[in-house]
Amino acid sequence: MNRFLIVTLLLVCCPWIAWAAEPAKVLIVVGPSNHPPGSHEVAAGGRLMQYCLQHMDNLPDVRADVVYEWPGEKLRADAATVVFIGDTFPPNRLPDPKRCLADLEAMMTRGCGIVCVHYATGLRGEDVAEDGDHPLLRWLGGYFANRTCPHHESFARIYPSATITPAAPQHPISRGWREFTLRDEPYINNYFGKDGNRLAANVTALATSLLPPEKPRPETVAWCVERPDGGRGFGIVMPHFYKNWSQQDLRRCILNGIVWTARLEVPAAGVQTTLPDLATFQPAAVE
Numbered sequence: 364m365n366r367f368l369i370v371t372l373l374l375v376c377c378p379w380i381a382w383a384a385e386p387a388k389v390l391i392v393v394g395p396s397n398h399p400p401g402s403h404e405v406a407a408g409g410r411l412m413q414y415c416l417q418h419m420d421n422l423p424d425v426r427a428d429v430v431y432e433w434p435g436e437k438l439r440a441d442a443a444t445v446v447f448i449g450d451t452f453p454p455n456r457l458p459d460p461k462r463c464l465a466d467l468e469a470m471m472t473r474g475c476g477i478v479c480v481h482y483a484t485g486l487r488g489e490d491v492a493e494d495g496d497h498p499l500l501r502w503l504g505g506y507f508a509n510r511t512c513p514h515h516e517s518f519a520r521i522y523p524s525a526t527i528t529p530a531a532p533q534h535p536i537s538r539g540w541r542e543f544t545l546r547d548e549p550y551i552n553n554y555f556g557k558d559g560n561r562l563a564a565n566v567t568a569l570a571t572s573l574l575p576p577e578k579p580r581p582e583t584v585a586w587c588v589e590r591p592d593g594g595r596g597f598g599i600v601m602p603h604f605y606k607n608w609s610q611q612d613l614r615r616c617i618l619n620g621i622v623w624t625a626r627l628e629v630p631a632a633g634v635q636t637t638l639p640d641l642a643t644f645q646p647a648a649v650e
Contacts (some may be wrong), residue, residue, distance in 0.1 A: 386424040387625050389416055390442035393431045394449020394456050394483065400648035403482065404605035405448045406431065407646035411608055412446060412480075414644070415618055420635040422622065433457050439466060443625035444476030444595075447483040451509065452499055455490045464498060474593040476624025477502050480617065484550070484598045488512045495554060503596040504566035504588030505555035515554045521603065522574065525549050527584060527613070530568040536587060536597065536619045537569060539633020540612040548603035549574065551582040565589050570599070570616065585616060587623070595624040605646050609638065 393409040413427040428438055433454075439445075445467070447453045454463035471477065484503070488511035491497045495514035499506050508515040526544045529537050551574050555562045562568055562583065570585035585599040597620035601613060608614055618634040641649045 386426040387443045387627055388441045389413075389425060389427040389444055389446060389621060389625060390434055390438050391427055391429045391446045391448070392434060392453050393429060394447065394451075394453025396450040396482075398450065400646070401605055401650050402603055403450065404646040404648075405450070407605060407641075407644040408448050408480065408608065409446075410644040411638075411641070412448075412617070412621070415614070415634075415636045415638065416621065418636055419618070420637070421630045421632070422627065422634060425622075425625075425627070433459070433463050433466070439470055442470065442475055443627075444478060444621060445470060446478040446480065446621055448480045450482050451485040451487055452479065452483055452490070452506070455486065467502075468498060471498075471502050471590070471594055472592055474590075476595045476597075476626065478597045478617075478621050478624055479503055479506075480599060481548075481601055481603060482507070484553070484600055485509050485517075486512065494557070500554075500556060502588075502590065502594070503598045504563065504586055505553050505583075505598060507550045507600060508554040512554075515552075515559060517550050517552045517554060518575075519548055519550050520575065521548045522546065522576070525572050525574060527570050527572050527601075530571045530581075530583070534567060534569060534587070535629040536585075536616065536623050538619060538629050538631060539635075540615040540619070543610060543612040545602075545607055545610055545613070546604070547601050547607055549582070549584040550600035551575065551584070553583060553600065555583075555586075562586065563588075565591075569597075569620075585620070587620065595626065597621070597624050606641060606649050609641060614638070
């Protein structure tokens with residue numbers, strides 16, 4: 364029996380084989396940003412994440428698509444997880460937010476993962492109910508409450524030296540990265556529900572930082588959630604500066620989070636990638 368016939372019979376008799384061979388698909392949605400060069404750089408950050416996901420040394424068969432507008436039905440339907448990067452939560456900033464949120468609700472209902480990076484964790488007062496309710500609170504487990512929010516205020520400030528400490532060493536997202544220090548803008552006093560900055564039972568603090576320096580307390584700067592619909596969410600409030608994507612521990616934490624929300628097994632040593640020069644991804648500025 365020739366090879367072609369064997370493969371055909373296998374696909375007819377065991378169609379799950381074809382499904383299993385399909386790469387996991389990650390959808391990266393880049394929202395608007397008006398930050399100066401070298402900070403946020405959301406388009407370059409989206410391309411950088413795409414490259415890293417498609418060039419993982421120890422986790423092949425992942426495909427990542429980057430879009431700069433609301434994605435079409437096919438991309439939404441195929442995505443195992445969706446990653447947002449932009450100035451506040453992109454579905455609320457792109458045209459027709461009501462439709463965007465309805466489409467995203469359908470993705471979340473089927474168990475799609477969700478990731479928000481830095482300011483994409485943010486919501487404005489106009490986005491939320493008076494009591495702070497928004498679907499992102501359930502999908503992601505928490506969010507950065509912009510100063511225009513009536514119910515809560517998170518704080519954004521650049522720290523010359525913020526130390527980021529793993530808070531859940533046994534969690535898959537924590538694999539392969541260690542405590543690190545960097546100059547950045549990790550948001551603090553993030554909102555996790557009606558108890559303010561107290562995490563719900565299904566939300567796990569992954570990284571903390573003792574901030575602000577003049578009155579330090581452990582602040583949750585990365586977290587994840589296991590949702591009742593079977594989906595997973597991951598939020599991280601860094602990096603502000605584009606150059607900090609070169610920080611391997613930070614980058615590994617983010618890539619681990621994306622992989623975990625896509626319901627893939629995070630490698631024991633965390634995601635391994637070799638990053639080219641940051642200018643490769645066409646930021647307005649690296650510094």
